[in-house]
Amino acid sequence: MISFVLADLRRLWLGAFVLVLLVALATALGVAVTVQERALRLGSARAADRFDLVVGAAGSETQLVLSSVFLQPSPLPLMPGAVLAKLAADPRVAWAAPVGFGDSFMGYPIIGTTTALVKGTTTGFAEGGLFAHEGEAIVGAAVHLPLGAEIKPMHGTAETGGETHTEIAYRVVGRVKPTGTPWDRAILVPVQAVWHIHGLGHDDHGDHDDDHHAGGEDGDHAADAAHLPAHADGAVAGHDEAGHDADHHEGDHHEAGEHGADDHDEHDHDGDGHHHGHIDPDGALNEVFTDQAPGLPAILVKPKTIADAYRLRQEYRTAGTLAVFPGEVLTRLYGTLGDAKMVLSAVAAGSQALVAAALLLVSVIHVTQRRRQIGALRAFGAPRLAVFGIVWSELFVLVLIGIALGFGGGYLAARLIGDAFTRQTGVILPVEFAAEDGGMALILLAIGMVFAAIPALMAYRQSPAQALRS
Amino acid sequence: MLTLSIENLVVRVPDLQQPVLVIDRLDVAAGQHLAVTGGSGSGKSTLLNILSGLERVREGRVLWNASDIAPLSESGRDRWRARNVGLVMQDFHLFPGLTALANVLLPARLAGAADAAILARAHDLLARVGLSRPDQRIETMSRGEMQRVAIARALLRRPGVIIADEPTASLDVESGAAVGDLLLEVAAETRSTLIVASHDPRLVERLDRRLSLAAGRIVADNAASEVAA
Numbered sequence: 001m002i003s004f005v006l007a008d009l010r011r012l013w014l015g016a017f018v019l020v021l022l023v024a025l026a027t028a029l030g031v032a033v034t035v036q037e038r039a040l041r042l043g044s045a046r047a048a049d050r051f052d053l054v055v056g057a058a059g060s061e062t063q064l065v066l067s068s069v070f071l072q073p074s075p076l077p078l079m080p081g082a083v084l085a086k087l088a089a090d091p092r093v094a095w096a097a098p099v100g101f102g103d104s105f106m107g108y109p110i111i112g113t114t115t116a117l118v119k120g121t122t123t124g125f126a127e128g129g130l131f132a133h134e135g136e137a138i139v140g141a142a143v144h145l146p147l148g149a150e151i152k153p154m155h156g157t158a159e160t161g162g163e164t165h166t167e168i169a170y171r172v173v174g175r176v177k178p179t180g181t182p183w184d185r186a187i188l189v190p191v192q193a194v195w196h197i198h199g200l201g202h203d204d205h206g207d208h209d210d211d212h213h214a215g216g217e218d219g220d221h222a223a224d225a226a227h228l229p230a231h232a233d234g235a236v237a238g239h240d241e242a243g244h245d246a247d248h249h250e251g252d253h254h255e256a257g258e259h260g261a262d263d264h265d266e267h268d269h270d271g272d273g274h275h276h277g278h279i280d281p282d283g284a285l286n287e288v289f290t291d292q293a294p295g296l297p298a299i300l301v302k303p304k305t306i307a308d309a310y311r312l313r314q315e316y317r318t319a320g321t322l323a324v325f326p327g328e329v330l331t332r333l334y335g336t337l338g339d340a341k342m343v344l345s346a347v348a349a350g351s352q353a354l355v356a357a358a359l360l361l362v363s364v365i366h367v368t369q370r371r372r373q374i375g376a377l378r379a380f381g382a383p384r385l386a387v388f389g390i391v392w393s394e395l396f397v398l399v400l401i402g403i404a405l406g407f408g409g410g411y412l413a414a415r416l417i418g419d420a421f422t423r424q425t426g427v428i429l430p431v432e433f434a435a436e437d438g439g440m441a442l443i444l445l446a447i448g449m450v451f452a453a454i455p456a457l458m459a460y461r462q463s464p465a466q467a468l469r470s
Numbered sequence: 471m472l473t474l475s476i477e478n479l480v481v482r483v484p485d486l487q488q489p490v491l492v493i494d495r496l497d498v499a500a501g502q503h504l505a506v507t508g509g510s511g512s513g514k515s516t517l518l519n520i521l522s523g524l525e526r527v528r529e530g531r532v533l534w535n536a537s538d539i540a541p542l543s544e545s546g547r548d549r550w551r552a553r554n555v556g557l558v559m560q561d562f563h564l565f566p567g568l569t570a571l572a573n574v575l576l577p578a579r580l581a582g583a584a585d586a587a588i589l590a591r592a593h594d595l596l597a598r599v600g601l602s603r604p605d606q607r608i609e610t611m612s613r614g615e616m617q618r619v620a621i622a623r624a625l626l627r628r629p630g631v632i633i634a635d636e637p638t639a640s641l642d643v644e645s646g647a648a649v650g651d652l653l654l655e656v657a658a659e660t661r662s663t664l665i666v667a668s669h670d671p672r673l674v675e676r677l678d679r680r681l682s683l684a685a686g687r688i689v690a691d692n693a694a695s696e697v698a699a
Contacts, residue, residue: 001579001580003568003572004565004568004572004576004579004580007565007566007567007568007572008565008567010567011566011567372561372563373563373565376559376563377576377577377580378524378548379522379524379551379557379559379563380552380557380563380576380577380623381548381551381552381553381555381577381578381580381581381627382548382552382576382577382580382581383545383548383549383552383580383581384544384545384548386580386581387580390580463524463525464524465519465524465525468524468559468563469515
């Protein structure tokens, strides 16, 4: 029977190929949607896993997490630098690290932060070590820059474009081991350097650069500059103040102005009012933050205990600040993702139903066209069950191959999409099959078995004499 | 060898008031070679379908070796046919993509009866019908060769009766004659009853007995004539 089935499939290879292709495409669509959605959930959850609590200015929780954990450039309102000082001194906090962003280099975001964050969120260095001076940078595992490379920060992102600080260069001194998070494709520099570049912050290293610190700038300038790290594609790139949220703008300027005015470094103004500061590449790090620290878009906090985490989140949910567990925000996002998955799954199921209908139609036509052959088989003594088996197995083999190819193709598509996503965001998407996929395969196979039985039953019930006469 | 007795056979088809075949009585001795002739629509093919169990007998009795096949179910008739009937048809009904040997063996394989002895017999039969390349694909053969393969297939399970429906009709004169010779020879060798429906006068006149049908009725039977004479 097998040789007969194979000979038949060889003879009708084009039709068989098209059937397999249809089944494979419909299956692949469903598999890709399912596997990709799961990978996105797992990948994003794992990426956020290292960050227990994020504190930012009052605003969108989702935006705060996307910007601070997933490093997606977007304008965030600022909170007073005093929040950082308070958190750093809190006995319930293991470490609290500021996150300053807005600049980039070769498409990689430059993140101003502290050594505490690097130590607390990475598993060590693949090469080199931590930054120890203001002009030093470390890179994520996916950043294609060698140790010793110079980094000239550009305002904003590569997409939005912006002015490059040609007079300032960081030097790469370390590469952290892969973390599977967007931080793998980030360049980390001391936050004080980010502040200084933008003409903010106190002069913590009094042994040099005194001539840079004139101070006493007007509050408006300081406020404007205080926004710089927080406005990746607006204020930083072009200082498009019109793009700021009015409420935030007002409040934040006020807050940042208070803190920034006194500490404002001597700076240059470019044509559109952008503030240029300077860094001392050899300046020592100062990671002791006071109430005078410039305004900040986000602070990543590592509470000592779970209870502390909940208390801190409660305490920092005020009119001016917002504290969130990234996992909590992601859960809400997954709800939206789930809706999208439902729509895509419905589309996939619809396409599978269409393919099933087409398959049924084609197979019924095929059996009708082969009536004489089937009649002859019966006439020469083939049992009815054997005829049923031939028709059923021919169709089921095609369905089986289609489903197998569909699973392979869907997985491959999800991997390709996942890889592209990882290249773009740094989030590693764990594209893998789960036990429930086996269930889906079994359901598809069961449907295939039932569908293949319909034309087989037609062949089974066919009168050989009538078939031979046709 | 099988003897055939038909009693009060009436075959009707839907939408036709008149029966398409009516045979009050017909007896065929075991090993006899019977030709069935008649024009188109005379009932030849219907008779062969009834005799081979392809069509169910609803009225009358068809007894092979005194055993009535009328009460058999569809599957029962399939099994009976596989054991007792060797069918040869005008259109060969061979299966492309398979070799000559695979075609001969196919019904036996599908019935789960293809053991080593059957395999050896298939080789012998192909040699007997004059085919030296059992592994040749069927679609590369001439029509005469194809009908030889079909005859080998019909003989594989040592049928008691060989039923051939226009076995030479789609062949040229030379091939037709050769196939006719072959049918008569193998039927004699296996002592099978042979029933052939044919328009081919050269083949018909070589058979022992000739039955002529018209409008579903026997209008001539040389055996009856001989008895009458």
